[in-house]
Amino acid sequence: LPARREERSPYATMLDTLGVGSLSSREREILQWVRRGKTNVEIGMILGISGFTVKNHLKSIFQKINVSNRAQA
Incomplete structure (x- = not known):
């Protein structure tokens, strides 16, 4: 039997796509x-x-969500 995949909400998937899930x-x-x-x-x-x-936190955040400044965040 194939392994059962954990159901993820569309919101959680969107956060991961934006990189926010890694924050x-x-x-x-x-x-x-x-x-x-x-x-x-x-x-x-x-x-x-x-x-x-x-x-310092913002530097890390910008890297993780792939933006250059707070206006893009």
């Missing part, structure tokens, strides 16, 4: 704030981390 929970959280128009410093204040840490 950590912290990266997804930061991306949500970026999409709401927050600056690195504002995101850092909300999350209790430095703006530089946010910037």
Whole structure:
């Protein structure tokens, strides 16, 4: 018998296609704030981390979802 494949929701498949499925929970959280128009410093204040840490997370996020800047994210 063939191995049973796990059913995946269309949403999960879309996230994987966009690369978002590979983001950590912290990266997804930061991306949500970026999409709401927050600056690195504002995101850092909300999350209790430095703006530089946010910037480092964004570098990783941009690589994973294959974009060059926050406007494309």
